[in-house]
Amino acid sequence: MPDFxxxxxxxxDGSLxxxxxxxSSDIDVEELACHLLSRDFLRRQRKVLQVLQGEHIFSKTQQMNLSRPERYRLGLARAxxxxxxxxxxxWDDDHYRMAEYLNDEMSPYHLHGTMFVTTIKEQGSEPQKAYWLPQIESWSIIGCYAQSELGHGSNVRGLETVAKWDPVKKEFEIHSPHLTASKWWNGSLGRTATHAVVVAQLLLPRAPSGKPTATRTGLPTATAEPKRVTAAEEEFESHGPQPFILRIRDERTHQPLPGIVIGDIGPKYGYASMDNGYMLFNHVRVPKEAMLSRYAEVSDEMGTLNRKGHPAVVYGSLTFVRGQIIMxxxxxxxxxxxxxxxxxxxxxxxxxxxSRxxxxxxxxxxxxxxxxxRVLPLLATSFALHYTGEYMYKLYHQSRQTIEKGDFGPLxxxxxxxxGLKSLCTMLAADGIETCRRAMGGHGFGGGSGLVxxxxDYLSKPTVEGDNWMITQQVAAYLIKKMTEAVENREALPKDPTDELFxxxxxxxxxxxxxxxxxxDGLIDDEAIVDAFRWRAADLSYRAYQARVVEQKPWTRLMIQLHSLSRAYSEQILVTNFYNSLDSTPSTLSEPTPLVLRTCFRLYALFTLDSFASAFTLTNAVSSDTIYSLxxxxxxxxxxxxxxxxxxxDAWSIPDWLLDSALGRSDGKVYEDLFDRAHRRNPLNRVTFDPxxxxxxxxLGSGDGGRQVLAKL
Amino acid sequence: MPDFxxxxxxxxDGSLxxxxxxxSSDIDVEELACHLLSRDFLRRQRKVLQVLQGEHIFSKTQQMNLSRPERYRLGLARAxxxxxxxxxxxWDDDHYRMAEYLNDEMSPYHLHGTMFVTTIKEQGSEPQKAYWLPQIESWSIIGCYAQSELGHGSNVRGLETVAKWDPVKKEFEIHSPHLTASKWWNGSLGRTATHAVVVAQLLLPRAPSGKPTATRTGLPTATAEPKRVTAAEEEFESHGPQPFILRIRDERTHQPLPGIVIGDIGPKYGYASMDNGYMLFNHVRVPKEAMLSRYAEVSDEMGTLNRKGHPAVVYGSLTFVRGQIIMxxxxxxxxxxxxxxxxxxxxxxxxxxxSRxxxxxxxxxxxxxxxxxRVLPLLATSFALHYTGEYMYKLYHQSRQTIEKGDFGPLxxxxxxxxGLKSLCTMLAADGIETCRRAMGGHGFGGGSGLVxxxxDYLSKPTVEGDNWMITQQVAAYLIKKMTEAVENREALPKDPTDELFxxxxxxxxxxxxxxxxxxDGLIDDEAIVDAFRWRAADLSYRAYQARVVEQKPWTRLMIQLHSLSRAYSEQILVTNFYNSLDSTPSTLSEPTPLVLRTCFRLYALFTLDSFASAFTLTNAVSSDTIYSLxxxxxxxxxxxxxxxxxxxDAWSIPDWLLDSALGRSDGKVYEDLFDRAHRRNPLNRVTFDPxxxxxxxxLGSGDGGRQVLAKL
Structure with missing residues (x-):
């Protein structure tokens, strides 16, 4: 046969x-790439890429032909x-993270280096940190973070796992009273981890009436007041969820310890390489030291809870995590x-x-x-996300110092x-992937798209780390509170951008x-665009304040409106930050890049404006003529x-190896690559079937009536 | 351990x-189910379900743990x-189709019973049908349909595979002149089929100047006029794409015949059980009879093309297929x-x-x-789709008779x-699946959702059988033509619903x-709703007519607007048919079902109106007050x-076995099922790993450094 x-x-010819x-464009790609990603990032990317590409285990060519159990095995081997x-x-941490990014799958070790270690660092007492951190950092134990349960995800206060204080033995009993109390979804738990941070309801004996079972030595906290618990626990009361560190598997046999049931929850949409797990406890006894006690400790004598300091700093790192989600x-x-x-x-x-x-x-x-x-507004959106991600990092680092000093105002x-941005940005990205795929027609559905x-994997993002519809309620509640303050005290000194806006x-x-x-002159007025977004956000905030505070409407009845408010407010942040970046970039970027970025700004903003036209007219943000001209x-x-x-x-500098896409190859050899994947790399083509x-x-001729496959059913 | x-x-407790x-509802589920699906359908569903459930090979419990090559094997074994x-x-054909529906995967045999046999029936001459149909119906051959190519999907006229007439040997030479000419995506081709209908550009020798190489014995067709071809083919000219039936594999060895390269194109988003294939030809000789010649035949003597009759009837079955897509x-x-x-x-x-x-x-x-x-408007949409699907079937069967008589007017x-409806309905369904999934929060991402x-699989629909953005251009072109006619002759007798509307x-x-x-009285006026949808569709048609016909704007510049027009026009069809069904249903359904269906109608219509508010105000379809009240x-x-x-x-009567969803179980045992899938059915939990x-x-203790998996990379 000829070489087709x-x-x-x-x-x-895609290369041509x-x-x-x-x-056809004078953009200096390298310059823009450095502006977006930094020279360090690009250097690191090249260096790590070279190493990973050289090891066969990281080859992506057969990944889509593996079963889910095989993907976990491979994931562990790669980790x-x-x-x-x-x-x-x-390598330092930055290089390690780059390796994870390029390896492009959720590692079975992932939780160890993120939520597990962070929780110990932030919520452990000094002795606890001294004991655990060396083991964590040497990877002699592998940890995970077990918070969400079968019955509760978003509502942390509703968690059912209990940690009951035994005042006689001075230890806790961890227990899963119902099936829905099973820990669930926790990454790295199913097959990998030896240890876990377990979040459980702290149950302390009810004090003789009149005596408090909790004292405070620090500032007031957001945690709930003691709550009566039902039935058999009648003589105990709950002090809300607290984190405990537990050994969960035997270090020699890697079997769950007595009284603990653990497993992987099975196949999901994505995350094939990750062992999201479940865990149930049957009256498991753990020592007093298991409770992470930087902010709260049970006193030996009385079995009362002493709260110390302000765990609000924990929300600080949540904020940082959300900044990372945007980036x-x-x-x-x-x-x-x-x-x-x-x-x-x-x-x-x-x-x-x-055509004639x-x-x-x-x-x-x-x-x-x-x-x-479908495609170009999303291209513009990637830049919009970038400038706000940068802004969030900056804000976080600025506020961090204030917070460390004990001023929780900016938090x-x-x-x-x-x-609000987590909700908006993950939705834009998740929907954007699918929009891009459909824009590519038939081949977009193929494995060669590189988007499968x-x-x-990414489809998890709109529902994890705070469900995208749920967390917008918090944003709206905050905005209503701020608007109420602004209405009640119009002359107060603005403390933050929201005060200024309102x-x-x-x-x-x-x-x-x-x-x-x-x-x-009929030209686009960028300031007017920013003003329109800010006005809509403020006006919707005022409407929400009116409905909730003045008219006292039920919260649930307002929920949809409040979700839209959060979105409008977040879009205002994206537009404002993008606009502000336009003024600061020209000095560092050569033409025509600043002009092109301005076009991106306008396209992102006006495409968004067009999509929500009726909210912009309803709020008097823009004129109908503007809408019709869009x-x-x-x-x-x-x-x-x-x-x-x-x-x-090109400036986003995604390596071809990471893209793993025939359609998206930087050299344009789309058809050659599609053919190569089909003709040379597809194991199915090495077998002759009997139809x-x-x-x-x-x-054909195997005498196998499908037995090999059927055995797996 | 206790039985958790x-x-x-x-x-x-989901059951409670x-x-x-x-x-809490008085709807008579069985009555509504019969109304929607017919008593016959429900009886057939029960019967076929019982048989399939009884055979282990159809068990779905381990499906998500299989690799793609295993899924093809299983798919073939099940077929x-x-x-x-x-x-x-x-079983008759209806029962066979029910089995396919309940088996719920794209069968490697799928194309044999659909496009392959349909094309032979519709485009084969009588002798061709007499020869092929018995072999097809006895399944002694297995066929597929090879139209789309690596380089061309939507644009059938751009196909590159050629079938060149050899006037000496009186046979065709099928050839793939370029890589992009490779047949691509064709279902059942990759590993299964023995035969294929291959669509290729018919090349006939250029006639001595002045003499036609094509004659017509029937009505004018939509097919292109002869077009000059380039380079080596200079002395030939193309007569457009024609269907050929070819033997492609040896019946004994199942290997591709000499000169033919075939394979499976590899993993995709879905359709794991289907062997979508590729095929290249290297100067393959086939007899004259290979060309399906009901509508066109090459004359032996002159090598000229005789066109016979009107292949428009083929578009009739395309219409039927699209009706099926809606249902x-x-x-x-x-x-x-x-x-x-x-x-x-x-x-x-x-x-x-x-709560207090x-x-x-x-x-x-x-x-x-x-x-x-997120969920309830989609519930309403499922009914909207239903009544229009029924309407399309009815319309098709009515028109079919007219068309068979040679009147192609209704076509x-x-x-x-x-x-337009294919584009709209597949988009609504594809987006709807994901909207439902996200509405279910974290567990929606798990395999227990039953939506993975x-x-x-369904994500293919927006881009196949006519890309959803591409085919709307045809709709708009038709509406512009109709509006032009209506403007030019305002008193003509309306021939169809569009004429009446315009x-x-x-x-x-x-x-x-x-x-x-x-x-x-402040109550919802259903007729006003229908009027609003019809007015918007008509007004957007008029605007398109103005822009294109009066102002002569370039087509590409109007494309986005024309896509919106098609959507508006299709939504008008959905709303109108839903509304019309409300008048006819009360007689057959007991209360409160007709009232509830009316609520569904209003919810679908007003949710849609709200989503496109600015188009409705722009076109004067509804007042701003209406928009603000929505x-x-x-x-x-x-x-x-x-x-x-x-x-x-419940009335949609999707069997639990088909749903294969812990979250969607009809008995509500959500948590029990999720736990069972994780704890009992997950093969990963039978292995102890070494982390x-x-x-x-x-x-653990295997001495296998991941070699088993690595061997597959």
């Missing part, structure tokens, strides 16, 4: 196409290999957009309907506005902003006129952005 | 919960088993909604924020409006409507006043629907 792979028609695309490489090369979301979205932009340039389909000549080539599909409207604002695994709003609302986003403005912005699309995605229904054989 | 599964707290839910069962029980979409959506509704009743999380008592139970999450707004309308496979619009547009959807109206409709939600999904990074073992 060398027969590429010039018009379908991407070369042409890159020549171990990375540990050995880290030690061999003396992660931008790279996930950038990855999907990279694939879509490159493939949609290489892919041609149909000649222009208005049979000799015209078929159009690149990225030249169709129906493809642009509420930071927590609210990060919650990314999608399956005070401005309250001063101007009586004479507000819906704005146009064009200035007198489709044409957006078409023009997309036309402006189009020539730079390939170089913009006749009368035959018992599945594989 | 028996420890269920009453408030988390669903019993209570069912008692064969179904053939044997069909013969053993003497399928409704069941897919119903399935996702069934799971979400049941689970969201059983799942409780948080007490009402306004610690003793209040946590709320069922379906009582949160933020969950309702354009039917084709347009079915294209459904989602992965004539009404043109008569009323000068004095249109935006409507309210409430009547004088959130409250929708909240009330959802509250009305809420008590009936469980019984409404220490220093150890070469993956499995």
């Amino acid at each position: 792979t060398s027969r590429i028609r010039p018009c379908y 196409t991407l070369e042409t695309e890159r020549r 171990k290999a990375i540990q050995r490489i880290v030690r061999r090369h003396g 992660h979301a931008r790279l996930v979205l950038a990855r999907a957009v990279t694939v879509a932009v490159r493939y949609c340039c290489v892919r041609r389909q149909f000649r222009d309907r208005d 000549s049979e000799d015209d080539e078929e159009m690149k599909v990225l030249d169709y506005p129906t493809v642009q409207i 509420a604002e930071l927590h609210s902003a990060s919650s 695994g990314l999608n399956a 005070q401005f709003y309250l001063k101007s609302r009586s004479h507000r006129v819906p704005q146009s986003i064009a200035n007198e 489709p044409d403005v957006i078409l023009e912005l997309m036309a402006d952005l189009r020539p730079h699309a390939v170089k913009l995605v 006749r229904w009368e035959s018992e054989d599945i594989v | 599964t028996s420890r269920i707290r009453p408030c988390y 919960t669903l019993e209570t839910e069912r008692r 064969k088993a179904i053939q044997r069962i069909v013969r053993r029980h003497g 399928h979409a409704r069941l897919v959506l119903a399935r996702a909604v069934t799971v979400a509704v049941r689970y969201c009743c059983v799942r409780r999380q948080f007490r009402d924020r306004d 008592s610690e003793d209040d139970e946590e709320m069922k999450v379906l009582d949160y409006p933020t969950v309702q707004i 354009a309308e039917l084709h347009s409507a079915s294209s 496979g459904l989602n992965a 004539q009404f619009y043109l008569k009323s547009r000068s004095h249109r006043v935006p409507q309210s959807i409430a009547n004088e 959130p409250d109206v929708i909240l009330e409709l959802m509250a009305d629907l809420r008590p009936h939600a469980v019984k409404l999904v 220490r990074w220093e150890s070469e073992d993956i499995v």
